[in-house]
Amino acid sequence: MAAERRPPRGSTIVPGLAYSALGLRTLTVIWLTVSLTLVGLALWRGHLWLWVAVGLWWIGTGYDAWRRLEGRRPRLWPAVLIALAAIYGVGWEVTEIHPLAPFERFDKMRPYLIALTQPDLLTYPTERQVLRIPVEVPCIHAPSPKEVRGEARVWLSADCAQPGDLLTLHGEGFPTGPSLELWWVNPIGERQRILQEGRPLSPQVDTMGRFQTTFIAPRAVPLGFEPPPGQSQTHFLELHIVRVIGGPRPSEALLEVAEKMGETVAIALLATTFAVLIAAPLSFLAARNLMGGSPLTRLIYYAMRGFLNIVRSVEPLIFGIVFVVWVGLGSFAGMLALMVHSIAALGKLFSEVVEHIDPGPVEALTATGANRLQVIRYAVVPQVVPEFVSFAVYRWDINVRMSTIIGFVGGGGIGFRLSEWIRLSAYRQVATAVIGIALVVMALDYVSAQVRRRIV
Amino acid sequence: MPLIVDRLTKIYPDGTRALHEVSFTVEDGEFVAIIGLSGAGKSTLLRCINRLIEPTSGRVIWNGIDITAASPRELRKIRRQIGMIFQQFNLVKRATVLTNVLTGRLGYVNPWLSLLGYFPPSEVQRAMRALERVGLADLADKRADELSGGQQQRVGIARALMQEPRLLLADEPVASLDPVLAHSILRYIEELNRKDGVTVLCSLHFLDLVHRYATRVIGLKDGIKVFDGRPDEIDDRRFKEIYGQEAERIGG
Amino acid sequence: MRRHRRWLQIIGGLLALGIYAGSWHVVGIDLKRLVEPQAAQRAREIFTAFLAPEILVPERGIQRVEALVRVPCESGNASPSTVEAGEGPRLFLPPCASPGTRIRVRGEGFRPRSELVLRWVFAPSPQLPLGGELPAGRTRTDDAGRFELEVEIRPLLAREGGARLQAEAQWEGRWRISPALTRTIELMLQTIFLALMATTLATGIAAPLSFLAARNITARGPVGTAVYYMVRTTFNVVRSIEPLVVAAIFATWVGFGPFAGVLALTVATVVNLGKLFSEVIETIDPGPVEALLATGANSLQVIRYAVIPQITLPFLAFIIYHWDINIRISTVVGFVGGGGIGYQLKLWIDQTDYHKAGTAVWAIVAVVSAMDYVSARLREAIR
Numbered sequence A: 001m002a003a004e005r006r007p008p009r010g011s012t013i014v015p016g017l018a019y020s021a022l023g024l025r026t027l028t029v030i031w032l033t034v035s036l037t038l039v040g041l042a043l044w045r046g047h048l049w050l051w052v053a054v055g056l057w058w059i060g061t062g063y064d065a066w067r068r069l070e071g072r073r074p075r076l077w078p079a080v081l082i083a084l085a086a087i088y089g090v091g092w093e094v095t096e097i098h099p100l101a102p103f104e105r106f107d108k109m110r111p112y113l114i115a116l117t118q119p120d121l122l123t124y125p126t127e128r129q130v131l132r133i134p135v136e137v138p139c140i141h142a143p144s145p146k147e148v149r150g151e152a153r154v155w156l157s158a159d160c161a162q163p164g165d166l167l168t169l170h171g172e173g174f175p176t177g178p179s180l181e182l183w184w185v186n187p188i189g190e191r192q193r194i195l196q197e198g199r200p201l202s203p204q205v206d207t208m209g210r211f212q213t214t215f216i217a218p219r220a221v222p223l224g225f226e227p228p229p230g231q232s233q234t235h236f237l238e239l240h241i242v243r244v245i246g247g248p249r250p251s252e253a254l255l256e257v258a259e260k261m262g263e264t265v266a267i268a269l270l271a272t273t274f275a276v277l278i279a280a281p282l283s284f285l286a287a288r289n290l291m292g293g294s295p296l297t298r299l300i301y302y303a304m305r306g307f308l309n310i311v312r313s314v315e316p317l318i319f320g321i322v323f324v325v326w327v328g329l330g331s332f333a334g335m336l337a338l339m340v341h342s343i344a345a346l347g348k349l350f351s352e353v354v355e356h357i358d359p360g361p362v363e364a365l366t367a368t369g370a371n372r373l374q375v376i377r378y379a380v381v382p383q384v385v386p387e388f389v390s391f392a393v394y395r396w397d398i399n400v401r402m403s404t405i406i407g408f409v410g411g412g413g414i415g416f417r418l419s420e421w422i423r424l425s426a427y428r429q430v431a432t433a434v435i436g437i438a439l440v441v442m443a444l445d446y447v448s449a450q451v452r453r454r455i456v
Numbered sequence B: 001m002p003l004i005v006d007r008l009t010k011i012y013p014d015g016t017r018a019l020h021e022v023s024f025t026v027e028d029g030e031f032v033a034i035i036g037l038s039g040a041g042k043s044t045l046l047r048c049i050n051r052l053i054e055p056t057s058g059r060v061i062w063n064g065i066d067i068t069a070a071s072p073r074e075l076r077k078i079r080r081q082i083g084m085i086f087q088q089f090n091l092v093k094r095a096t097v098l099t100n101v102l103t104g105r106l107g108y109v110n111p112w113l114s115l116l117g118y119f120p121p122s123e124v125q126r127a128m129r130a131l132e133r134v135g136l137a138d139l140a141d142k143r144a145d146e147l148s149g150g151q152q153q154r155v156g157i158a159r160a161l162m163q164e165p166r167l168l169l170a171d172e173p174v175a176s177l178d179p180v181l182a183h184s185i186l187r188y189i190e191e192l193n194r195k196d197g198v199t200v201l202c203s204l205h206f207l208d209l210v211h212r213y214a215t216r217v218i219g220l221k222d223g224i225k226v227f228d229g230r231p232d233e234i235d236d237r238r239f240k241e242i243y244g245q246e247a248e249r250i251g252g
Numbered sequence C: 001m002r003r004h005r006r007w008l009q010i011i012g013g014l015l016a017l018g019i020y021a022g023s024w025h026v027v028g029i030d031l032k033r034l035v036e037p038q039a040a041q042r043a044r045e046i047f048t049a050f051l052a053p054e055i056l057v058p059e060r061g062i063q064r065v066e067a068l069v070r071v072p073c074e075s076g077n078a079s080p081s082t083v084e085a086g087e088g089p090r091l092f093l094p095p096c097a098s099p100g101t102r103i104r105v106r107g108e109g110f111r112p113r114s115e116l117v118l119r120w121v122f123a124p125s126p127q128l129p130l131g132g133e134l135p136a137g138r139t140r141t142d143d144a145g146r147f148e149l150e151v152e153i154r155p156l157l158a159r160e161g162g163a164r165l166q167a168e169a170q171w172e173g174r175w176r177i178s179p180a181l182t183r184t185i186e187l188m189l190q191t192i193f194l195a196l197m198a199t200t201l202a203t204g205i206a207a208p209l210s211f212l213a214a215r216n217i218t219a220r221g222p223v224g225t226a227v228y229y230m231v232r233t234t235f236n237v238v239r240s241i242e243p244l245v246v247a248a249i250f251a252t253w254v255g256f257g258p259f260a261g262v263l264a265l266t267v268a269t270v271v272n273l274g275k276l277f278s279e280v281i282e283t284i285d286p287g288p289v290e291a292l293l294a295t296g297a298n299s300l301q302v303i304r305y306a307v308i309p310q311i312t313l314p315f316l317a318f319i320i321y322h323w324d325i326n327i328r329i330s331t332v333v334g335f336v337g338g339g340g341i342g343y344q345l346k347l348w349i350d351q352t353d354y355h356k357a358g359t360a361v362w363a364i365v366a367v368v369s370a371m372d373y374v375s376a377r378l379r380e381a382i383r
């Protein structure tokens, strides 16, 4: 019986045909989709290996179809493997995956990781005393040691240097409490901290009040201000004696993060509140069961649905850029962006709630002769309120997260500052902001989980 | 090669004493019914025998081997010779019937190949024979959750058959089934007991089933063995001892 | 008792009022800013442009010929009355002219029926350091691609000693797919692949991790419990950081481009999937595990035959769902240098190329809605 209706073996030349002849509808659709995808990818990227993959996919599925025709067990996995390899191969290329980059460029990440363990939270008010030692750059005479006397005495190994020269500084008679910093000042007054292996150098004073340190004279000659050949310029090496006066204070970054987090939460709160107030009535217009009556209401229903779906698929950040152009930089734009997206997202969820209400009360009230608004007020609203609240809280969660980044496009809140700090490589400030975000988001998450548990 | 249960005690971490110094010996080929109110410790007893639950003290000796002292490796060797059937069937719902039956053989096959989903053809044939024996051969490729409760329990029996067990532990195998199905399931177990000489320890809820199938009855109450004898020895006094003063006998 | 509750309600109400008033102030809500003339104008511009995304653009054709005309004519030299310039399209005109007169300019071989513009092009000179242009007339070419026009010799020409007369024919050709659309399609594909790669990578990492975060598997003994809480906490902490923040940091790590986006989305997806996966594992039916242990299977076999069959489909559903979410995020991860369509979209808006931005926005709407639908259908199908 089955043998009589077996499709011709030739049909395996186009495996999709064989599948459809065998009555395997899903497989036929999948085969077509995958084939079109692979051919599309091959046309787009134009690689030979992709065309080879298309061929192999064809052969692989042909083989599978042939086995099925023969009544043997299907064997699709080779073809599936080939298709996956081709798709992921393209993905690898298109997304420019460079698996070694994270390791090769780890030095760019290290400061962030270090900063996370020492975020910029506290500052100590300080007082600094400065010792200046002139250094001629470059050397036009034989270098000789240089001594500077004050309360304490310091010696620099040379009074002139070439950028890259090794210099030694040692001192006597220093108090042990304060920390020391070394700065280099060039002839036009630009000051830079002297680094050692990428970290600021901070010599340690021993118990006898002495210290010794070696460092590399930095390249500090400003472009366009190079001395004429055979002459030198006077740079200064500054030794700062930094004394802490008074207790710890919150750092500027910490204050800023705290203030901006407040703003962030405010944005989320207002966006969610307004969105709920607007989405709740709109959702009734997007509920099939309430709008099924006349052609007009059905038209409104479809329009509403389409509108919500379109708006919902646009990320708040994209609205963010639009509103920034519209009303200018700031939290107002960010709030509007979050609100618009939330209206659409909540509108859809709310309308689904409305669609799944128990139709009994609606029927009963309609039977008493109540009009449509009365029916909504007394039969629908009481049923939907708890779920509306639950979704609103859920949205509030999302908006708190979103409002931390709406500032990336100029929408206010912590994001604006954070993106700036990232751009400036202000690692410790970034760490402060990230920790602040994590704490606030987790706390609010916890609160809203409690609220939702109370309601449900 | 008897099964010796010696002063078996189980105290759960929360302090519940589920078994208290339970001792008995089961000879080869016996069909022992274990009865008692729910919470009496029947499941705990059965699971302590193959150490799905770790007993607090006491020993279980089978075939001369101390199960309670076995290393994990030895324990797996012992377990593969002890079949087990569960009240909730404990099938992998989303896997096929055949796969479910094959899993009964995991203790015997090459562990690495089995991780790839490979079973030798001989094992697949064995599984098909087991399914034939419980009358489900034509459902081999169905997903387990598409089967009715009675059919699922027969898959459970087929899975136990795969182990070629010398001892079968059955924890209320028919409590989730209606009475007609209950008899059909117990008949498969009885056949195993009579034909293949498998020792059966089976906890049961209904006395009429006990009378119909068991050769011996052990009664538990609050984790203590209160009865050990032939089914026909259970008179009203014994019944009240096991089930409590307020219990009324129905049927059987 | 009742009085108490009343007071609580009043205090709560006042608190809420205070919070809202504070928020209103901090956010700087100012509805007037929405309708101020300038703002409204910008908004209208954006939204009308969005409604007319750039999909097809006409091909622009241009033909140009130019020739020098000296002013005035050098006296005495008998010069030809007309010279010819150009090949293909040709221009016929006198080589010199006197100020205040008119010259006849004729053209041949231009594209028929196209817009023709004549203009003077001045070379840089002391008076005109950057050179300059002066319109000289406009007309249309006839069916044979010819035109004829009289051009006035203005006094300025005399001052500069002449200038080049340029004839430019312009026409709009066939409509073709706009470069903005091809760019958008390419970037949308990149966006989809970005999400695909991130989701796949994340699945590979989250699946094993989720076992560590499952109470019923890991939280046994002190070491296990410690591991369980550590993994859980990590998930929760990382989950509170938006992927865009991570992407911004990763862009400085591995360099700007889609790879940074892939990594950032991977991190976000690992923690989200890890949490969901572990919840799936925590709710599996322990029955099969028990049954397989009773047959003497080892723990790997138990996982393979009792755990994995139970979790595969729920895992798959979550994976598809997250691919969907990741596509949404990858449309904006480009704002911080993470690849995908976002960067280009922001660029177009910053350049006030709103029609092109509209193309990108509609492409996003199409792809995201399609993915939303497909993922919902797939998740239904595998249930």
Ligand SMILES: Nc1ncnc2c1ncn2[C@@H]1O[C@H](COP(=O)(O)OP(=O)(O)O)[C@@H](O)[C@H]1O
Binding pocket: B012, B013, B014, B016, B017, B018, B036, B037, B038, B039, B040, B041, B042, B043, B044, B045
């Ligand atoms: N995992 C457990 N933890 C604590 N107590 C348990 C546990 N399992 C069972 N018990 C308790 O042990 C006693 C015996 O249970 P069980 O062996 O399941 O009885 P039966 O199978 O006869 O109904 C009951 O009181 C039950 O509440």
Ligand SMILES: [Mg+2]
Binding pocket: B039, B042, B043, B044, B172
């Ligand atoms: Mg029980």
